[in-house]
Amino acid sequence: MERALLVTLNLKDKKTPWKPEEKASELAELAASNGAAVEEELIVTRDKISPVYFIGKGKVQEIAEICAQGNIDVVIFNNDLTGTQQKNLEDIIAVKVIDRTQLILDIFARRARSNEGKIQVELAQLLYLLPRLTGKGILLSRLGGGIGTRGPGEQKLELDRRKIGERITKLKRDLESLSLQRATRRKQRAKFSLLTIAIIGYTNSGKSTLLNALTGSEVYTRDRLFSTLDPTIRSYVLPNNQKILFADTVGFLNELPHHLIESFKATLEEAVHADILLHLIDISHPKAKEMEKAVYDVLKELEISEKPVITVLNKIDKIENNEIERFAREFYNAVPISAIEKKNFEGLIDRIVLYLNKVIKLYKITLPQSQARVISMLHEAGHVVKKEYREKDVYLEVELPISFYEKVKKEIRVIK
Numbered sequence: 400m401e402r403a404l405l406v407t408l409n410l411k412d413k414k415t416p417w418k419p420e421e422k423a424s425e426l427a428e429l430a431a432s433n434g435a436a437v438e439e440e441l442i443v444t445r446d447k448i449s450p451v452y453f454i455g456k457g458k459v460q461e462i463a464e465i466c467a468q469g470n471i472d473v474v475i476f477n478n479d480l481t482g483t484q485q486k487n488l489e490d491i492i493a494v495k496v497i498d499r500t501q502l503i504l505d506i507f508a509r510r511a512r513s514n515e516g517k518i519q520v521e522l523a524q525l526l527y528l529l530p531r532l533t534g535k536g537i538l539l540s541r542l543g544g545g546i547g548t549r550g551p552g553e554q555k556l557e558l559d560r561r562k563i564g565e566r567i568t569k570l571k572r573d574l575e576s577l578s579l580q581r582a583t584r585r586k587q588r589a590k591f592s593l594l595t596i597a598i599i600g601y602t603n604s605g606k607s608t609l610l611n612a613l614t615g616s617e618v619y620t621r622d623r624l625f626s627t628l629d630p631t632i633r634s635y636v637l638p639n640n641q642k643i644l645f646a647d648t649v650g651f652l653n654e655l656p657h658h659l660i661e662s663f664k665a666t667l668e669e670a671v672h673a674d675i676l677l678h679l680i681d682i683s684h685p686k687a688k689e690m691e692k693a694v695y696d697v698l699k700e701l702e703i704s705e706k707p708v709i710t711v712l713n714k715i716d717k718i719e720n721n722e723i724e725r726f727a728r729e730f731y732n733a734v735p736i737s738a739i740e741k742k743n744f745e746g747l748i749d750r751i752v753l754y755l756n757k758v759i760k761l762y763k764i765t766l767p768q769s770q771a772r773v774i775s776m777l778h779e780a781g782h783v784v785k786k787e788y789r790e791k792d793v794y795l796e797v798e799l800p801i802s803f804y805e806k807v808k809k810e811i812r813v814i815k
């Protein structure tokens with residue numbers, strides 16, 4: 400276990416929705432989620448950021464002493480550091496110094512399972528590291544392994560500048576070809592796809608637990624940040640026998656670095672292509688309101704804030720009953736549930752059906768009986784309200800996702 404010292408900056412006069420202590424406690428959770436032992440947490444108050452040491456030199460020397468006395472292995476800063484700051488800090492502190500983004504990337508590297516996920520993480524790691532490597536390659540290798548030095552699959556990250564360049568070119572090429580394959584697969588899937596609801600939300604809000612409870616699947620859940628990295632999709636049959644899909648997705652975080660979102664577009668793709676977003680909020684968390692905002696910030700970056708969103712308040716088993724009503728009012732029109740105790744799933748399903756009506760329309764379709772495959776497809780994707788055989792044709796009244804109908808209307812040779 401690496402022994403960590405955490406540093407959070409408190410900029411005077413800068414009002415943010417998260418207090419320094421709250422930011423610090425989230426950093427501690429991130430570090431612990433990554434297997435570090437948090438030994439010390441410092442909050443440093445300053446007027447402005449120093450380009451040389453980020454914080455004051457006196458403070459850096461203090462940190463160096465704490466590190467020496469406490470056998471600290473790594474100092475983690477809660478803000479992005481420049482290469483110069485990082486190098487200057489390491490020169491004085493004499494232990495490895497990393498920042499919040501590197502910590503998050505390290506977590507992602509250890510959680511990545513899919514081939515594409517691994518390439519995305521390593522690429523993001525190297526792109527982040529490259530401009531920060533001023534003489535640091537030697538230092539990092541001298542200071543050994545651990546957080547900030549490992550890529551996906553526990554392999555050591557490349558630290559040689561020249562080799563990094565080659566590696567980046569290769570990873571980009573691999574990613575491109577994978578992305579082409581993915582686009583083809585998605586096209587095939589989209590042609591006959593079922594309606595998809597993506598479960599999104601802040602990390603640790605209970606997304607995987609909800610997917611498991613609804614669909615009886617066994618996605619790994621744990622009380623730590625970023626348990627899920629690769630998306631899982633499972634089918635679900637509504638009370639009217641219509642089949643839909645639920646997608647579990649990677650969790651969001653406050654101030655998720657922009658380029659990190661960029662490199663995770665593929666992982667977030669299920670959210671991007673979903674018909675409806677189910678936004679899960681851990682209502683028992685004191686920062687629930689701010690977390691909701693952080694999620695909307697990411698949705699904006701992904702350019703999907705216009706999608707229909709069902710807000711769901713999770714973990715109501717952890718709060719008082721009278722509070723549930725207050726929160727439901729506060730979070731406009733939200734559905735309160737407990738994923739773990741399967742509380743109020745009826746309410747959730749009712750709401751989903753209500754929303755489906757917004758993205759579903761009733762279509763009247765006549766087509767030849769010989770198109771049996773298409774007919775069964777319409778049964779799968781929609782809800783058949785009426786079906787009549789007329790000579791060689793079938794007349795169907797079927798509720799279909801608008802997006803589905805738009806995609807397949809050419810294929811199904813509709814006879815009006």
Ligand SMILES: Nc1nc2c(ncn2[C@@H]2O[C@H](COP(=O)(O)OP(=O)(O)OP(=O)(O)O)[C@@H](O)[C@H]2O)c(=O)[nH]1
Nearest residue numbers: 602603604605606607608621625626627650738739
């Ligand atoms: N008390 C309570 N705990 C819950 C509930 N739902 C989930 N949890 C717990 O919350 C923790 C996180 O659950 P996950 O399902 O892994 O959360 P997630 O949103 O998938 O998290 P990431 O994949 O890390 O983003 C686990 O310890 C769950 O047991 C709930 O309704 N009530």
Ligand SMILES: [Mg+2]
Nearest residue numbers: 606607626627
């Ligand atoms: Mg999860």
